Amino acid sequence: MNTPTPFTSRVNPSSEDFSRNRKNMIVLVDQLRASLDRATALSNKALPRFQKRGQLLPRERLNRLLDAGSPFLELNNMAGYLVEDDDPQTSIAGASSITGVGFIAGTRCLVQVDDSGINAGAMTTISAKKGMRAMDVALEQKLPFVHLVESAGADLFKYEVEMWMDSGGVFARLARLSAAGIPTIAVLHGLSVAGGAYMPGMSDYVIGVKDNGMAALAGPALLKAATGEEASPATLGGSAMHATVSGLVEYLADDDAHALSICRDVIGRLDLNRHCPTPPPRNFEEPVYDAEDLLGIVSTDYRQPYDAREVVARIVDASSFTDFKPGYGVSMVCLQASIYGMPVGILCNNGPIDPDGASKAAQFIQLCDQAGTPLLFLQNITGYMVGTDYERAGMIKHGAKMIQAVTNARVPRLTLMIGASFGAGNYGMCGQGYNPDFIFSWPNIQIGVMGGEQAAKTMSQVFRDNAARKGVEVDEAQLQAQEARVIEHYDRQSSAWYTSGRMLDDGLIDPRDSRRVLGMALQTCWEARHRQSFPNSFGVGRM
Secondary structure, X not given: OOOOEEOOOOOOOOOHHHHHHHHHHHHHHHHHHHHHHHHHHHHHOOHXXXXXXXXXXXXXXXXXXXXXXXXXXXXXXXXXXXXXXXXXXXXXXXXXXEEEEEEEOOEEEEEEEEOOOOHHHOEOHHHHHHHHHHHHHHHHOOOOEEEEEEEOOXXXXXXXXXXXXXXXXXXXXXXXXXXXXXXXXXXXXXXXXXXXXXXXXXXXXXXXXXXOOEEEOOOHXXXXXXXXXXXXXXXXHEHHHHHHHHOOOOEEEOOHXXXXXXXXXXXXXXXXXXXXXXXXXXXXXXXXXXXXXXXXXXXXXXXXXXOHHHHHOOOOHHHEEEEEOOOOOOOEEEEEEEEOOEEEEEEEEOOOEXXXXXXXXXXXXXXXXXXXXXXXXXXXXXXXXXXXXXXXXXXXXXXXXXXXXXXXXXXXXXXXXXXXXXXXXXXXXXXXXXXXXXXXXXXXXXXXXXXXXXXXXXXXXXXXXXXXXXXXXXXHHHHHHHHHHHHHHHHHHHEHHHHHHOOOOOOEOOHHHHHHHHHHHHHHHXXXXXXXXXXXXXXXXOO
């Protein structure tokens, strides 16, 4: 392995290309912020209703719960975007909840907040999917799961049988978390009916807000419709009743703020950090090069090349790294570096992956796995090389070795998609199907089996070949119209907005936040692999 030498950037911030790239990327970042702000503004419109009930807004609850000034890694911020409403100007991101990794009483936790300011927090198919992803992260990373509950349950106006069936996985995951020795805590801020009643019911600890908190398998309306019985919310399932009669609630709070204070106290008294060693002191230097440069280095057109090392130099400590086999399989870049003092092996792309590059990547991954070094995949990949020469050189065989290594590596694996992500290249570079610990995207990415133009040309060639075999003349006008439809169909689904809305990643981020996001993710993975838990057979049953 080579001796590290300082990386010298060749980026020219005064160039026309840099200025154009920066301008185009800022448009996308502004679009991202506007989308997220729209959800916050819509939720905040409910303030008068919340004030009337003496409640805090969902985002204020989150702020009160988390340690002041501590980092928060939001997950699936774009969930639901362009799913039910395909108008980018009106579609609401977030799927009526906020999820992420943050600190409560000094303990790293996975937090889910029902955004009851939007449609009373009613759940759709994508809402359930987002909640299950949050619980999966909690289980994989051994994070206490804290749920601030206030939801009208399933959105009956958007009922889908798949949502009802799949939502059973929410409660199954709560059971698995408890059995794995990972505490689950529910704060009952408001309504929680039907299946939602099992959120507190399946949690290890329940804190209920007096007067507002309510949990029942059938709310008053459904109860009357089903049985004819009339009951007030407080009598049927109020927090006070559950704290004194049913035993569902362990801690009764006067209001939201009091409930969140109790939650912080409960987590603090669990003292879970005693089961995890303190991370060793990490000395590091900030990158030499400014993260602002990332906006101008990477084009929003994935066909425009750049040196991936320029991106890495804006993310890693001291902008310093060791290049592994730089003269072999040169389009597959493998680097040894550190982020906030934590070692990491980085794989990135300077073009399609050839047989040499695939073999190099497979070896590098295995070496990192042997050393216990986390892996970071920076995806900007159009795929593996094709053609007679590459097939004869064993592209399939060598590509398979790389995918074997990616799949079976035992170390933490993080994926950041920064450009193209097409075909099997997505697989080899640890796409979502390979269950990386975390996967985030920049807003410029293009993802899919192939680009729309390539798909259209491929289908047209197949059409021409079939026509030639049948002796039929090709209608070029019809073929061009078909190509236009194919391009639109493929490209619409390949955008970051479409894919992130469908939770094909853990969220979109501003490129300038990459170092911070990756650092938080790496620290979370380190804790998970050093924290001792105490599993049991069935989880903690309610008594």
